[in-house]
Amino acid sequence: MKQSMTLIPTLREVPADAEVKSHQLLLRAGFIRQNSSGVYSFLPLGKKVLQKVEAIVREEMDEAGAVELLMPALQQAELWQESERWYSYGPELMRLKDRNEREFAMGPTHEEVITSLIRDEIKSYKRLPLTLYQIQTKFRDELRPRFGLLRGREFIMKDAYSFHANQESLDEAYQKLFIAYSNIFRRCGLNFRAVIADSGAMGGKDTHEFMVLSDVGEDTIAYSDASDYAANIEMAPVITNYEKPQTAEKELEKIETIGKKSIEDVSVYLNVEAKDCIKSLLFKVNDKHVLVLVRGDHEVNDIKLKNFFSASVVELAEPEETKQILGCSIGSLGPIAVSGNVEIIADHAVAAIVNGVCGANEEDYHYINVNPSRDFKEVKFTDLRFILEGDPSPDGNGTIQFAKGIEVGHVFKLGTRYSEAMDASILDENGRKQPMIMGCYGIGVSRTLAAVAEQFNDENGLAWPVNLAPYQVHVIPVNMKDQAQSGLAEELYASFRKQGYEVLMDDRQERPGVKFTDSDLIGIPVRITVGKKAADGIVEVKLRKTGEVHELSKSEIGAKLGGFLGL
């Protein structure tokens, strides 16, 4: 492609409203333009990268046995009413009425459409398993669209759905797609982790998020520094072995602590460490009240609490409720002398506290020299806290580190959530009607593009990995009016294309500085500058990523190009 024939509107200034690198650089390098909040055009270079991501996704999905189809964006409200998501999805679901006042959703996802399609066509276990996918524009009216393509209102997804007659078949498809996803993100050059995500059961293996490690990510990942273990921090179990200090237990004592409410205030006032304080919080778990204890330097993980009680709702009790039940306000709670109906549950770390501090369930009083094994009655100990950096990895290998992640993919065992609600059934081997078992699997295609831009850049611009680069080679004649230069540039352009390379040639009548700055911004892996030595058939090759420079004759370069590109 010659630059005079395409549209690459580069910008010198950093756009004011672009907060993150990928957004700034995709705008500045002319890959995208905003149309309205969270809605973008992919300009020619952006479209090229998008197609490369899509091609990789297709190859790996096909390899995993999934079959491509294309469902509509316009989805009848009736289907969403059957699944009841019409009512629960909220304002993120874009809705419209047609000329006959019939309601539609602009699809943010396609569980309803595919479940309705498959229930009409498949009636027997013999036709399963089946995995279908599509690559499609999706719509979600985000409350706060931001970070460019990372959180948009119109975006491109690959979504896949699998249908099964039994759980083993789902497990098998899940495993295949897990591998496909790993291959996809690896081929995109991304530094990512497959992260255990919320599954409804502790330590479950039923859902993974594929997270690209990045400071601009909105999720926190706990990962091992010595294995491939990674989990959403909400999901990581704590396996720390707490050693009990070999200190003599002192006598329990109640101390006045006027106005000291927080762990910090109390620990400073009493001159103890936060880790020797016991944080006591009253929760409402479904319909009962539970007093939850963690160490002063730890935080309660709601999801663990929820899972421990198999509860559907877990929330902190209101201040008034707390006062009514335990007789004091939130900063003075504790597990000693608790009245009848409150269950007490504590994190394992609490059991190892010797001569600790806790609230006395009496306004402005705390106990000191608290020793759980001696002073607590009927307290259950379990894993209740958020994991922390430095904790041992739950898989037994290495130590936990934290990182921020951008979610680019998600594999999820849906089970019968949709097939039951929408009556998608098969007859099994015994002729009995069973709901189909389903999995769903998403990749944010446009978000993946942005995640790659976020990981592959430097102070001069983007620096695409070869697999996703819009072009592989950028030929730059320094002065188009110089016959030797423009002639050699044209010759190389034609010859590289003939060899099968994708080539961009800057045939514009621009100053060399403009051309080089644009070239760095765009970030094509190999730049070939055709300058003053063109008459002697000598050009300069510069690798975008390393800055490595070679001077080569035109006869040498064809043979070396593949090597420069790592092909």
Next chain:
Amino acid sequence: MKQSMTLIPTLREVPADAEVKSHQLLLRAGFIRQNSSGVYSFLPLGKKVLQKVEAIVREEMDEAGAVELLMPALQQAELWQESERWYSYGPELMRLKDRNEREFAMGPTHEEVITSLIRDEIKSYKRLPLTLYQIQTKFRDELRPRFGLLRGREFIMKDAYSFHANQESLDEAYQKLFIAYSNIFRRCGLNFRAVIADSGAMGGKDTHEFMVLSDVGEDTIAYSDASDYAANIEMAPVITNYEKPQTAEKELEKIETIGKKSIEDVSVYLNVEAKDCIKSLLFKVNDKHVLVLVRGDHEVNDIKLKNFFSASVVELAEPEETKQILGCSIGSLGPIAVSGNVEIIADHAVAAIVNGVCGANEEDYHYINVNPSRDFKEVKFTDLRFILEGDPSPDGNGTIQFAKGIEVGHVFKLGTRYSEAMDASILDENGRKQPMIMGCYGIGVSRTLAAVAEQFNDENGLAWPVNLAPYQVHVIPVNMKDQAQSGLAEELYASFRKQGYEVLMDDRQERPGVKFTDSDLIGIPVRITVGKKAADGIVEVKLRKTGEVHELSKSEIGAKLGGFLGL
């Protein structure tokens, strides 16, 4: 692809609401399914064909120098308000509001979006010409969606837009895209014509529709049987040379014709031919009244009338208006003794009438022995009628035939319609601000798929051209339980795929009749049946289109496959 792994839900019955062949067969062969009125899912086979059409479109557009991008479907109302189409587009434009009550259109076309994009990025003639295209899902809330993919509410378009600094540059791009379109539809195997369409100026070359010839088409095409001339019938000029009969002129006479209004009634009553009657119609052309005369067997072409007067509005006068102005009702009008303010215009054919009949502008009276050159005052003669089958072709070669056409493509010189309304300007060579000159170019991608299905079928099902077939080869082991058959089928499946062919294999445990019926329905060009002679390495090759059958050994077949496919 093995059929057990994909979704090809064939139907034995013709779906009740599918009126045309393509709709029936695409449903029956499992290529598409309806989601709601005018909204379809492309099942795996349909998606494959779609991708083949898209690939051809991309290749030819790229070859023509167009560059691909992707604009959003969600379009801000503000842009459509700038062009004023927000108000004129009517209910076909699907509209919605986001969570902040801002209005959007779901794009049926992208003139507004691309004009706004380009006006922001391009300021100088030096950056033009530029042609951009996208392949994208579009939305149009048709009043009567029908014929399956031929007229849907959600459909796939290739739309392209070109920007120019001068008319010559537009002409050049138009010509290139005209050729690209011809190549695209030729490669799709379609019997089509590039048809001169409404251009605002008679005989103009400023817009062409690409029409696939088909009885289910909604447009009528007038084409030459001896050249590539083709035009929308509204657009075809009539160049017939009317010979005046060598009959003596008789004396004009007024005759009572009580109750005889229509040409048919009058000609029967007076025992003359319709072609000897003069049809007189009063039109309102802009603000004046015009009496229009054509021969009794001809029809007035409004567009020609409109163009003759360069009028913006042409409509038949109301009966009351007619009575008031000419003193009689519609069936008795005529050009003789017309009062002052009515201009009279007649088709050339009228001039050749000898001793004809026309209304007398007096209720229940007609003139006979009317001779225009003698009896008419101040009548202008021009080309005013619709062309008819049998007329000479306007290009001088051959005779006009009629055909129905499905519009699959459209190339159009927009001029400055959008660039002026939306202030998309450049500075020209002289530093003067000029609106950009634009062209737009559309292809109905999903409609093209349906048009191919409409042209390529027989009583047993679809019969795809090789270029668009979802697979090239269909391998059918008659009995999967027979080791020799399933073994040889697997061997051929693997070997053909290795040779680069796209192969579908029917590995289902179905009766042979079901497999063959499905195979005919699906319409893959080459079928290879692996039956009883499998043990001897013999298979049957059947060509879908001709029914031609060959018995071949497995060693012969690899070498012959390309030939069978015409590759």
